[in-house]
Amino acid sequence: MSDSIAKSYDELPYESHFNLLSHPDRLASMASLFGLEAPPPARCRVLELGCGVGGNLLCTAQSLPESEFVGIDLSPRQIADGRAMADGLGLKNVTQKAMSLMDVGTDFGEFDYILCHGVYSWVPEAVQARILEIGAQHLAPRGVFYLSYNVYPGWHQRAVAREAMRYHTRHLTDPLERVKRGRQFLDFLAASTIPPNTPYSLALQQEIDLLKKVSDTYVFHEHLEDENRPVYFHELAERAAGVGLQYLSAAWFNLLEASVPPQVRASLDGFADDRIGREQYLDLILNRTFRQSLLCRQSAPVRPSPSAEAIPGLLFTAMSQPESAAPDLVSGQPEPFLTMSGDRVNIDSPRIKAAIVALNALWPRSAGFEALRRESLALLGHRGDEAVADAEADRRQFAEMLLQAVTSTLIEPHVHEPAVATEPGERPRVTPMARQQAGSGVKVVxxxxxxxxxxxxxxxxxxxLDGTRDRGALESTLLEMTLGGQIHLRHEGQPITDPDILRPMLEEQVEATLRRLVGEALLLPSV
Ligand SMILES: C[S@@+](CC[C@H](N)C(=O)[O-])C[C@H]1O[C@@H](n2cnc3c(N)ncnc32)[C@H](O)[C@@H]1O
Known part of the structure; x- marks a missing residue:
């Protein structure tokens, strides 16, 4: 079986991307909220199981240059491509090995963070068991294990489309041809069910809509591979407990979960008196298809819900901003804020409105708890603690408010502050990965x-932006590109070709671009 899996990923490598939810900064922040003080991300050891070409491994390794990263994958082609990429980027803190995770031995040592994304559900049972064993055997005492997997009940519905596609393409061998024919067949099927407009045709249509948004490589490895073994959450939790691991938390907060009405929650609490049971009932309510979970050692201290006690020890950045250029912070009236995912959320708490505005002003830097507390008071017109009768009580209340803003995904918690520029500097510089990603047209981390x-x-x-060019050099290169026809600058519809007109225009464009790149948190501090 492992030969056929390796062959399938060698033939059609998986498009592997950076995964924010498995970054050690996020893992340690979540762990902290749930009572576990995980090892500092700045100097940690990370193991990624089934790392593919390393889309996640290499980005994460570059962001934590003092930490050590090991990635393993069964597919020699993906590992070879990943190594070439790491060499090209000059990464010295990554080792990529072409091997089965079944062969991970004691020589691998202990890891502070173990990541396994998009693997568990797509491997045979013995490999699934080994993934959890590796967590149990190689995780540091306060380490965090990130694991993603397909779950029921949602996958009962998705499996209908998968099985139809697999049956229809069973005689084909070329992966991309199978995807193409499978997609076509689903369209045909959804339009041809008798009777029409049944839950069956609706389920097919939902899957078609979902698959329209994803790549062919995803469709192949999710729907056409031999292996796809979803589990119920409670089964996964039992398997983890069987090897000495426990459920710590979800990898991030889920707004759908937060929208479960209190009376429904009360019923769920009546159905289950333990955390695993309550989570399982939530999956049944939400018809969940996929989970990204954090596990840790059974001996590690864990809270059943996030606690404000951790808040004073964390750093924060904004994940939302006021819709209005002049938001009303002071009154308790609801004020619309836009989240990073484009949702509109009304916030009435003046302190939280002020905290988010303060964090946006500080971006791309983060703020610690005490600085944010004072800044939020200052934005509401108070100097220092003069407005609060009891500073300790204010700290406790503000921590509770921030926790709510974090669980509502309005504010992001951190334990690690990356080196990031707040000014472009004389010779602006981005990471080798950002240069490579920007040049190849993909998303830039x-x-x-x-x-x-x-x-x-x-x-x-x-x-x-490799730190060798000042603004003059950037402008000269852009001028050459404009004169060479690679960039088109126009005036009243006509291309501008006069260097004397182009120079000041490019000067302005370069400055504006560099300022914007600071805002996009792309520029490194000057050396
Ligand atoms: C769907 S891909 C996910 C890749 C990557 N984690 C990501 O999210 O982009 C699954 C990966 O697991 C690898 N894999 C499957 N079985 C494995 C095993 N026994 N040992 C190591 N890697 C394995 C495959 O080669 C493939 O690269």
Missing amino acids: NLRNGFALLRDLDRLIVPM
């Missing part, structure tokens, strides 16, 4: 573990 929003001109400038 920024220094705050998000994706930068880039315009066309940014994509031309970012690859040049």
